[in-house]
Amino acid sequence: MKKSKKKLKSNLGLLGWMRIECMVVVIGSILIYELTDFITNYVLYKNYDYKPISGIGMFFPMSILVYAITTAFSRTLYHHISELTNGISKIAKGEFNVKLNESSGGPLKEVYHNFNIMCDELNSIDTLRNDFANEFSHEFRTPIASINGFSNLLLDGNCSQEQVTKYLSIIASESERLVALTQSQLLLSKLDSQNIVINKxxxxxxxxxxxxxxxxxxxxxxxxxxxxxxxxxxxxxxxxxxxxxxxxxxxxxxxxxxxxxxxxxxxxxxxxxxxxxxxxxxxxxxxxxxxxxxxxxxxxxxxxxxxxxxxxxxxxxxxxxxxxxxxxxxxxxxxxxxxxxxxxxxxxx
Structure with missing residues (x-):
């Protein structure tokens, strides 16, 4: 029985919770009205002929009015939250180019704005990874080939001491160039994929x-x-x-x-x-x-x-x-x- 209740709660969904919220608001509003009406007539004005049951006549019109208003607000909020939920779902699938229309965000306009900033940053990280990998394979081939070639010459063991010193110097120089090229390329790729300046x-x-x-x-x-x-x-x-x-x-x-x-x-x-x-x-x-x-x-x-x-x-x-x-x-x-x-x-x- 407990498991079925938990399952019911988990399957209720956002719209279901909003409908329950509307009903709670309706019932709460009617109870407040009845309590206020009773205190006003029976306690304040000493109207001992007042019958609390007479206020029930207001139940249906108040119920319809309050339910209509809360339902309208809830549906509007549900629409905005659904847009956000769909966007988050796409992000979870790896689609980082998602954009929400901030002008139609209603009460969640600021949340939409922050969501778009998050998407831009995630998209920039993805672009950074792809660009760096592509340009790494192209531009870094020469120093790597040079290091590999002179390393093989040293491994052959047929080099004079002068040649060993020369080849090691070239390897060291190419290694330094490779490190500098890596750092600069990574920085440039990061900047290219960045749209805003942070940490000011x-x-x-x-x-x-x-x-x-x-x-x-x-x-x-x-x-x-x-x-x-x-x-x-x-x-x-x-x-x-x-x-x-x-x-x-x-x-x-x-x-x-x-x-x-x-x-x-x-x-x-x-x-x-x-x-x-x-x-x-x-x-x-x-x-x-x-x-x-x-x-x-x-x-x-x-x-x-x-x-x-x-x-x-x-x-x-x-x-x-x-x-x-x-x-x-x-x-x-x-x-x-x-x-x-x-x-x-x-x-x-």
Whole structure:
């Protein structure tokens, strides 16, 4: 008997529970009316001829009215909850591109909004996984093949000590490149599949840029570069880790493509609507045709100076700026240097 009752409860469904709720509201309303009517006539007005049974005449009209109202509200709520339930069911089956119409969410409009955000994040994770797997197999083939080839040469045992040292150096270099490529590709895939910036905090952008320059001090000191700043206080509200990648990549590029004894100048300016941070160098510069290509994945500027890179830094920079509703401006002259200007709306300040 107990099992059958439990089964009945589990099979009752949301609409059944809402109907029971309507009946409870109806009965409760009538009881309250009868109690109020009795107290008013018998206790308050001392109407001892009052017959409580006379209030039963109101039972049917009140029942119909209250039941109609509660049923209408319950059906509306049931419709909204059903939409949400169907969406959750699709998510459970792996369909992450589900979207609920927030404008027709009624009392659950905020829930619909949060549900859509959840779907976007789940969909981005799924996209990240697929994109990373596809691009991993394509772009990582060369360093893996190189490591495999030189490892086999070492295993043959017919190498001189000089060759062993050379091959091990190549393997170590390719391994480092593979790690860097993995990290950069994973970050870019994550950014590409992301639509909103989360984990925002308030901090000073000028201080963050200085800290990034300090992190790279060994690189620009090695080339005897002069790095100068003109950065007033810049309060900012955003994802500090994400913006850190932005400045590191821009500064690394400026250092990489600037020859010895060159200069790097970092400055900012603002107006009523936006902040501009510019990073200028006296490096090799670029042509207009090269500027059009630099934001493509794995593209590297070809020039007389041999510079190693992954070709992912600027695509990462561009995507971060887009996520922050900003712009990136590039001006460059071959042989004279380049200026990368990051424009961010004041709403982030």
């Amino acid at each position: 905090t308030s901090y000073y952008l000028d201080e963050q840029i200085r800290q990034c320059a300090i992190m790279l001090v060994s690189e620009w000191e090695k080339k005897k570069l002069e790095v100068s700043f003109e950065l007033p206080k810049i309060p900012f509200f955003g994802n500090a880790d994400m913006m850190n990648h932005l400045w590191i990549n821009l500064l690394t590029n400026a250092i990489k493509y600037t020859p010895e004894n060159g200069e790097i100048f970092i400055q900012s300016r603002s107006n009523d609507s936006e902040i501009e941070i510019s990073i200028s160098d006296t490096g090799i510069g670029m042509t207009d045709e090269q500027i059009e290509q630099i934001f493509k994945k794995y593209y590297q500027v070809e020039n007389s100076i041999s510079v190693s890179g992954l070709g992912l830094g600027l695509p990462i920079v561009k995507r971060i700026i887009m996520l922050n509703n900003g712009q990136l401006k590039v001006t460059s002259t071959p042989g004279e240097g380049s200026t990368f200007t990051v424009v961010l709306p004041l709403e982030n300040a």
